[in-house]
Amino acid sequence: MKQTWKKLGSLVSVGILAVSLTACGSTKNEINEKVAQNLYDSSVNVVQTLTQSNPSELEQALEENPNMDDFSKNAFTSWIDSYEELGSFIDYEEVDPQEAIKKDGTNYVVTLKCDFEKRDAEVQVVYDIKLTGKSVGFSANYSMAEKMQEAGGNTLIGLVIVFAMLLFLSFIISLMKYIPKFVEGFGKKNAAEPTPAPTPVQPAIEETVEEDLTDNQTLVAVIAAAIAASENTSTDAFVVRSIRKSNKRNWR
Numbered sequence: 001m002k003q004t005w006k007k008l009g010s011l012v013s014v015g016i017l018a019v020s021l022t023a024c025g026s027t028k029n030e031i032n033e034k035v036a037q038n039l040y041d042s043s044v045n046v047v048q049t050l051t052q053s054n055p056s057e058l059e060q061a062l063e064e065n066p067n068m069d070d071f072s073k074n075a076f077t078s079w080i081d082s083y084e085e086l087g088s089f090i091d092y093e094e095v096d097p098q099e100a101i102k103k104d105g106t107n108y109v110v111t112l113k114c115d116f117e118k119r120d121a122e123v124q125v126v127y128d129i130k131l132t133g134k135s136v137g138f139s140a141n142y143s144m145a146e147k148m149q150e151a152g153g154n155t156l157i158g159l160v161i162v163f164a165m166l167l168f169l170s171f172i173i174s175l176m177k178y179i180p181k182f183v184e185g186f187g188k189k190n191a192a193e194p195t196p197a198p199t200p201v202q203p204a205i206e207e208t209v210e211e212d213l214t215d216n217q218t219l220v221a222v223i224a225a226a227i228a229a230s231e232n233t234s235t236d237a238f239v240v241r242s243i244r245k246s247n248k249r250n251w252r
Contacts, residue, residue, distance in 0.1 A: 031101055031108070035131075040097035043110040043125040046075070050136065051089030051114075055080045075136040082138035087117025107134065 031039070058076040062068065068076075093113040102109050106129040114123050120141045126134045142150070228234055 031098070031103070033098070036097040036101050039108060039110055039127065039131070040100055043100075043112060044092065046125055046133070046136065047092065047112055047114065047123050048089070050075050050079050053079070055083045071133040071135070074134070078136050078138055082121070082140070085140055086119060086121050086138060090115040090117065092123075 053076075058080055062073065062076055091114070093115075095113070100111055102111070104126075108127040108131065110125045110127070112123045112125070114121055122139045122141065124137045124139070126137070128134050
């Protein structure tokens, strides 16, 4: 495979050298007969050498030679991508080099009509203004029936996608009528759940202790005297019937 790569590069180099030696008499927009013939022959050799190579070997060459020149990389990749569609190379149609070569801006494009195992194709080899190889491209030719079939298939796929999206949108829109009911039902559910009432706090019951006054007449007399003194009255104005112990510590 390394030999194929080198051979491809040498073919382009020889073609460039030949056209460079004979390009002195050509103008900017014209290609003289000698230059055209050399470009044409160089392009034929490149295509024949390239299409005789197995795509798997070309892939291996690309992996093993990361520093491969851009033209060879482009040519190898183009043939690898087109091989399954075109099949093996059979032959090319010979034409007048002047008809096969067109100037496209600053590039020269050599177009070869080739026969392949599965279908015909046009192979274009592009050279820059310095007549250095730039790229190789394969363009398969399809019959009108094949083009119509492909167009019909694409149209059918497009229609199926459009109708599928319309059905999906219709389904989503049909669900909109259930949203108010859902919101209403959710609100009723929240309203139906009463908020639990707070538990009332039971007031503390003041503990009272009643004493038997019959056994403590002295204490009764003292308390009565104290009350009479604070109220500025006599002990005859009231009667102490019971004495209760209070937990309150604030005296007034």
